[in-house]
Amino acid sequence: MNQAEASNWQTYGRLLKYAKPFWLAFSLAVVGNVIYAAASTGMAAAMEFVIQAIENPTPENRILITGMIVGVFALRGLGTFMSDYFIAYVGRHVVNALRNQVFQRMIALPSRYFDNNASGRLVSKLTFNVEQVSDATTKAVTIILREGLTIIGLLGFMIYTNWKLTLVFVAIGPLIGVVVNYASKRFRKISRRIQSSMGDITHISSEAITGYRVVRTFGGEAYEKKRFHDMADRVMKQGLKMASTQAIATPVVQVLVAIAIAALVWVMLSPEIRGGMTTGELVAFITAATTMAKPIRQVTSVHAKIQKGVAAAHDVFGTMDEEPERDDGTWAPKRVEGAINLENVCFRYQQQADDVLHNINLDIPAGQSVALVGRSGSGKSTLVSLLPRFYDYQSGEIRIDDHPVNDFQLAALRAQIALVTQNVVLFNDTIAANIAYGDLRDKPREEIEEAARKAHALEFIERMPNGLDTMVGDNGVMLSGGQRQRLAIARALLKDAPILILDEATSALDTESERYIQEALEEVMKGRTTLVIAHRLSTIEKADRILVMESGRIVEDGSHQELLAARGAYFQLHQMQFSEG
Structure with missing residues (x-):
């Protein structure tokens, strides 16, 4: 007492x-x-x-x-x-x-x-x-x-x-x-x-x-x-x-x-x-x-x-005494090539006793597009969350251009990565401000419009009362799910980062919009290292590589045709999905 x-x-x-x-x-x-x-x-x-x-x-x-x-x-x-x-x-x-x-x-x-x-x-x-x-x-x-x-x-x-x-x-x-x-x-x-x-x-x-x-x-x-x-x-x-x-x-x-x-x-x-x-x-x-x-x-x-x-x-x-994110790295490159290497990476969430990722080994050359597929809870989103260091892994090492991610300054590391998630975050501001957000806010108007055009967002933006200057409401409440998703993709396009993470990026789109976005994404993926998490396998057939994950492990690695021919886990997922269709 x-x-x-x-x-x-x-x-x-x-x-x-x-x-x-x-x-x-x-x-x-x-x-x-x-x-x-x-x-x-x-x-x-x-x-x-x-x-x-x-x-x-x-x-x-x-x-x-x-x-x-x-x-x-x-x-x-x-x-x-x-x-x-x-x-x-x-x-x-x-x-x-x-x-x-x-x-x-x-x-x-x-x-x-x-x-x-x-x-x-x-x-x-x-x-x-x-x-x-x-x-x-x-x-x-x-x-x-x-x-x-x-x-x-x-x-x-x-x-x-x-x-x-x-x-x-x-x-x-x-x-x-x-x-x-x-x-x-x-x-x-x-x-x-x-x-x-x-x-x-x-x-x-x-x-x-x-x-x-x-x-x-x-x-x-x-x-x-x-x-x-x-x-x-x-x-x-x-x-x-x-x-x-x-x-x-x-x-x-x-x-x-x-x-x-x-x-x-x-x-x-x-x-x-x-x-x-x-x-x-x-x-x-x-x-x-x-x-x-x-x-x-x-x-x-x-x-x-x-x-x-x-x-x-x-x-x-x-709250004020909580430890901030560890940011003791010193390397701050202007732009990386985008080669990613994971070596025996293990990770578990703080409140869990068991690892969510087990000894992940992966080499992704710069510019390669890699799709991650697997059942819900297999560790796909967790794996890509380790790249921008939203979480720190327990063991192993992740390197970008042969530099451990822990050696990067946090801001410099995240400047190399553009992110589009399934749950789009928009701010109660104009469409232009949402596309040119944060470090992008000084981008020229022409580049903002070009990013919106490539994301097939310009077609609905031009129908808005104030165009790019239209307020989107709280978390984009004035927009449909597909429109919000396209703005998030336009934001990633405008950032023009060497590494692109697409976490179910086309999930909120209808079939027609998805086709347009797929074309835009294929264009923007050229020359960039891209990690794509997708539930619908039809959206990742053209990826350079497909990784199949189960229970925090990579169980298959190959192209669409190679994995179908192997008649393994990917083949079963593919059959299940298309038989349902």
């Missing part, structure tokens, strides 16, 4: 360090808290002078007391504004810094992390959890300072006025706190619902997390970081506007109420209606006692607020 408590305080200490760069704003918030506490105490003490003025209603006293009431409330309002706004300023910047750091770490985490965590949970770290952390760093500190100083000031005044009555008040103080807490429950529930809209933050982060393979393969990390940073800045500024509005609303109302009370006192001090008043000390004491109810309730709620923030911080810091 003690160890857990110590860990909590370490986490809270780490959290408070994020407020350190904004020490000036924090200091101004502390000054505001001191002003607020002094004004709250002064407000209670002023009641004695009010009563004296009522008993001796000279014109000078009337002016003095009404001015003092407005002045005390105005001073309290100034303290409230300084405290609320500047602590919110610190809080918004802490949230902004945490969100950017968590997102940047997520972008750099290995594939296994995304396999083990649902995207919705990851997005909640950036939104809800970070917001909870902010409460612990800012609101809790504000309550401790402002309400704590107010309690000390009021209690000191009450003891000075009448220590015996103070003992009675201290005895019933907790009961007052319970009553006030019950009465304000509804208000607290409504207050908790008032938050900045996080829709855009969730949207951008969800896209980048869901499409992390496309982001990495096409060098979109910097673009996604900038897009997220810009949106997070916008949300921060919106939050500050809301904070300033809330911070100024309370003191304005308080000053208006003070003016109303001052007007009432002005009338009460007229000679015609004075008389029959309690002593100034008693009124001042009662005022101090009633004023203390709210700060007592607030201080008692601090521990729960800190614990909630610390729990969220454990989760947020857990």
Whole structure:
């Protein structure tokens, strides 16, 4: 228990360090808290002078007391504004810094992390959890300072006025706190619902997390970081506007109420209606006692607020402390030839005890097209995932142009590979921006159009209301499956990488579209090393080589005709598929 408590305080200490760069704003918030506490105490003490003025209603006293009431409330309002706004300023910047750091770490985490965590949970770290952390760093500190100083000031005044009555008040103080807490429950529930809209933050982060393979393969990390940073800045500024509005609303109302009370006192001090008043000390004491109810309730709620923030911080810091992808390679060629060699490669997923790939040996000369076929779960997609290092293999070695893939800088390695998967990832942007994504965003318009034409996408793009500038919606919701697939192929064509991976790339296409795409792919495969994963064997008959995989092993290797003649596993797959047709 003690160890857990110590860990909590370490986490809270780490959290408070994020407020350190904004020490000036924090200091101004502390000054505001001191002003607020002094004004709250002064407000209670002023009641004695009010009563004296009522008993001796000279014109000078009337002016003095009404001015003092407005002045005390105005001073309290100034303290409230300084405290609320500047602590919110610190809080918004802490949230902004945490969100950017968590997102940047997520972008750099290995594939296994995304396999083990649902995207919705990851997005909640950036939104809800970070917001909870902010409460612990800012609101809790504000309550401790402002309400704590107010309690000390009021209690000191009450003891000075009448220590015996103070003992009675201290005895019933907790009961007052319970009553006030019950009465304000509804208000607290409504207050908790008032938050900045996080829709855009969730949207951008969800896209980048869901499409992390496309982001990495096409060098979109910097673009996604900038897009997220810009949106997070916008949300921060919106939050500050809301904070300033809330911070100024309370003191304005308080000053208006003070003016109303001052007007009432002005009338009460007229000679015609004075008389029959309690002593100034008693009124001042009662005022101090009633004023203390709210700060007592607030201080008692601090521990729960800190614990909630610390729990969220454990989760947020857990992500930030995850090891990023291993990127200690130094080789960064501009363009490789594309020869691929696998030697005794074994691989297993982290959560599995058995290998998924067993002693894979494979030599693919530069420019050769190789098709991988086999039943679902045979290891085809896993094998091609090792090339761009989405996963690191346990043993053996994979080389490109006789250089181990681990010797490559990650960005340089992935720059050599274009990827088209069955599950197409599109971003809520224009068609042109989706084709020229990441490192491709500076490509000329003519090259984008040419890539779209080769992918047989231009024919439907030209029918769109804004052509290449048409927005595709969330993950391409405005497009059919075949259209989305053709945009992904156009993106790969535009990248013009020496190695091309097609993972069920024609699966979402109808027969006619598939025929067009097949022609385009045959054209683009020339001079490139191509790995094609296909379920429909008719799409890979022209491949230079066909590898048949079973249970993580390559069981057959040859051309279409050679494998049919061998009447082995490929022949059985072929017969099964075409007899079904």
